Amino acid sequence: MAFDAKLAMTDSIAKITLTGSLDASSAPRFKEVIEQAAVQSPTRLVLLMKDLEFLASAGLRVLIFAKQKMGAKVDIYVVGSQGPVLGTLEMSGFHHSVYIQDTYADA
Amino acid sequence: MKPICLPATLDSLDEIGKYVVAATTEAGLDTKAAYGMRLAVDEIATNIITHGYEEAGRSGEINLSGVLSDSSLTMVLEDTGIPFDPRSQAAPDEDDLCLPLEERSIGGLGIFLVLKGVDDFSYEYAEGRNRNILVAKRPLVVNG
Numbered sequence: 177m178a179f180d181a182k183l184a185m186t187d188s189i190a191k192i193t194l195t196g197s198l199d200a201s202s203a204p205r206f207k208e209v210i211e212q213a214a215v216q217s218p219t220r221l222v223l224l225m226k227d228l229e230f231l232a233s234a235g236l237r238v239l240i241f242a243k244q245k246m247g248a249k250v251d252i253y254v255v256g257s258q259g260p261v262l263g264t265l266e267m268s269g270f271h272h273s274v275y276i277q278d279t280y281a282d283a
Numbered sequence: 284m285k286p287i288c289l290p291a292t293l294d295s296l297d298e299i300g301k302y303v304v305a306a307t308t309e310a311g312l313d314t315k316a317a318y319g320m321r322l323a324v325d326e327i328a329t330n331i332i333t334h335g336y337e338e339a340g341r342s343g344e345i346n347l348s349g350v351l352s353d354s355s356l357t358m359v360l361e362d363t364g365i366p367f368d369p370r371s372q373a374a375p376d377e378d379d380l381c382l383p384l385e386e387r388s389i390g391g392l393g394i395f396l397v398l399k400g401v402d403d404f405s406y407e408y409a410e411g412r413n414r415n416i417l418v419a420k421r422p423l424v425v426n427g
Contacts, residue, residue, distance in 0.1 A: 197300065200329040201293035230300070230318075232325050233392035243384035252384075260318035267399055268392060269380030 177229060181209040190218035195227040198235035206235060210242045218250060222280055226256030231264050239270065255280040284309070286348035291336045291362060299328050299347060303358065306349035310356035310421050319400030320419045324358055326393040326400075327369060327415045335364025335413060353421070355402075360415040366408045369394045369415065 179202035182193045190213035198206060213221065221242060243252060252274040257265060265271060287302055289295040303324045307317035328345060336343055346361040374395040379387065397404055403418040 197297070199296055199300075199325050200333070201296045230321070230325075232322060232329070233396055234329065236392055237389045240384050240387050240389055248383065248385045260315060260322075263315070263318075264322065264396065268395070269375075269382075270384070272381055273384040273387075 179205060181206050183209050183213055185213070185216055185218065188217070188219045189222060190216065190220070191222045191224060193224040193227075195229075197230040198228060199230065199232035200234040203232075203234035203238050206238045207241060210238060210245065214242075214245045218246065220251050220253065221246060222253045222255060224255050224280070225261065226258070228257065228261055231261045233268075236264075236268055236270065239274070243273065251275060253277060253280060284349040284351070286346055288344050288346050291332045291343050291345050291364065293329070293332055295332075295345065296325060296328060299345070300325060302347055302349070306351075306356060306358065307419070309349075310351055310419070312356065312419055312421065316419050320356065320358065320417065323397040323400035323404070323417050324360065326397050327360055327417070330367065330369050330393060331360065331362045331364055331413065331415075335362055335367045339365045341365070351421075355421055356419045358417045360413075360417075362413050363411055364413060367413060368406045368408070369397065370404075370406060374398060 177196040179196040179198055184191045192209055254274050254276045256278060284306055289298055300321055303321045307320050331345055341364055343363050348359050350357045372391050372394045374391045401417045402420045405416045407414045
């Protein structure tokens with residue numbers, strides 16, 4: 177499935193819905209959306225990943241970029257990730273730095 | 284499986300992924316092993332395209348083949364980019380993996396996922412060609 181990343185800003189929370197396959201060919205698009213979010217100085221980044229079916233290291237590097245670009249105080253939430261994609265996040269140690277949740281309810 | 288030959292560009296990653304999915308399905312790998320192989324091949328192909336060709340100012344092709352035996356699926360990537368052994372990149376260690384993201388280095392994650400994704404990985408360079416060889420064990424079939 178082709179990759180897509182859609183950004184929605186609500187009350188300084190940046191929500192990005194990721195679908196399809198995120199690897200080196202699609203990571204530049206994800207990075208572009210992260211940059212669009214970063215200029216709006218969000219207080220939180222929520223990544224809706226239920227329909228992200230493939231995640232390679234290029235996508236992980238964009239997550240590192242997001243944290244470094246937005247600052248350590250901006251918490252990152254990974255929502256709905258499952259199966260091998262979730263396995264990749266955990267294997268790579270990202271679960272130490274992001275909040276992994278099944279669902280996300282607006283606070 | 285019939286080998287494929289694709290331009291060494293990132294646009295080829297999609298086709299490469301489809302080929303690997305077909306091979307892992309034919310091999311009867313479970314979901315985790317099939318995904319691990321797809322991820323490992325994607326990472327190696329990305330390395331070849333970016334380090335072996337693009338950064339070196341070269342263009343060329345990647346050959347990909349899948350060979351099934353009773354006990355394993357072997358995927359082989361061959362290219363004529365500059366000699367590049369993916370194992371020369373330092374994979375993150377346990378301490379690195381526990382670092383907060385803002386302190387993480389972006390290097391080495393690809394080879395880390397390759398080594399985690401398959402049962403065996405090897406690299407050789409001969410006669411002007413890089414060969415990356417990835418092996419996944421097939422599930423045992425009990426006859427009778």
